[in-house]
Amino acid sequence: MRVAVTGGTGFIGGHLAACLARRGHDLVLIARGVDRSDHGLRLVAGSALVHASVIDGSRLRDAFAGCDAVFHLAGITAPRGAQTFEAVHVAGTAAAVEAARAVGVPRFAMVSSRFAAPDAPHPLFETKWRAEEIVRDAGIEHTILRSAAVYGRGDHVVNAVARAVTTRTVYPLDLRRRLLRPLAVADLVTVLAASLDDSRLVRSTVTVEGPDEVAVADLVRVVAMALRRKPVCVRVPRWLHPFDRGAIPVMVDGSAPPTALPTATATLPADLAPRIRFTVGAIVDSLPSPAARPAAVV
Ligand SMILES: NC(=O)c1ccc[n+]([C@@H]2O[C@H](COP(=O)([O-])OP(=O)(O)OC[C@H]3O[C@@H](n4cnc5c(N)ncnc54)[C@H](OP(=O)(O)O)[C@@H]3O)[C@@H](O)[C@H]2O)c1
Secondary structure (H helix, E strand, C coil), X not given: CEEEEECCCCHHHHHHHHHXXXXXXXXXXXXXXXXXXXXXXXXXXXXXXXXXXXXXHHHHHHHHCCCCEEEECCCCXXXXXXXXXXXXXXXXXXXXXXXXXXXXXXXXXXXXXXXXXXXXXXXXXXXXXXXXXXXXXXXXXXXXEEECCEECCCCCCHHHHHHHHHHCCEEEEECCCCEECCEEHHHHHHHHHHCCXXXXXXXXXXXXXXXXXXXXXXXXXXXXXXXXXXXXXXXXXXXXXXXXXXXXXXXXXXXXXXXXCCCCEEXXXXXXXXXXXXXXXXXXXXXXXXXXXXXXXX
16 A cells, blocks of 8 residues: 555554555654654655645645555644644644545544544643544544554654663652553554554544553653652642653643543444553663663763
């Protein structure tokens, strides 16, 4: 199959592209080409990279032409200039759906957040909700995966915590006790790849979460164990949180479980249920090699 992936150069997009390439699919990866933080994930043989914004409908139509499926993964966690949540998540999703329909792409899958909701406390999750609604209302053969925070090589959660516990001896935690179900990127990619041809996932919105429920404090502890560190964790009010701009990203800290799930939400088929446990071993696999890690502050 010929498959387009918006955000195909990002963390999840890179892992998905590698999986689809291994299965013999031809890939069109679409991104502006701005994020160049981990080139290792992007060198997927046999893929074409199209430098375009998801807001540019005509570039998307050209990129999607002849494709059998679109995976829509382009997204942001912080606004910057014209890259607002409204522009990338809402207008970008509307443009992607429209372009897929215009050139007759039969399958459309999107990664949303488990915390997307109309009354979400952070605009990231509120705009993700509106993006979901655009896809659900478009009348296309779609799959929406409402994902928990995802970890793996090149991620934005475990690696951010790892940087913090490597360079600091004190780790500040929010006063609120937030529970998470971290999802291994390999498990998410398995479900995404299945959505290409598994009829059980057509016209469905499903929540995808890891098998283990962990508090943020436990997540920090497991990451620290993987790095053989022993940070002192202290609970401080959010306004005193010195790592607010980095250590625990908005995917974790700005999120809250939605008060009501979308009516369309279905249960993930049991054989596709995530299985990778949140263990020290899984975390070690998510981290750069020791030589590539930041030096500890002594
Ligand atoms: N990571 C998680 O824990 C998690 C959890 C739930 C849901 N999700 C969702 O999954 C998707 C992928 O997440 P990720 O962690 O892989 O994100 P990521 O690593 O930040 O990658 C984002 C990708 O989107 C591209 N992008 C950003 N703005 C764009 C634009 N205007 N036009 C085209 N491409 C654009 C980026 O490339 P350029 O910047 O070069 O354009 C990059 O390829 C996102 O939609 C995110 O909301 C992620």
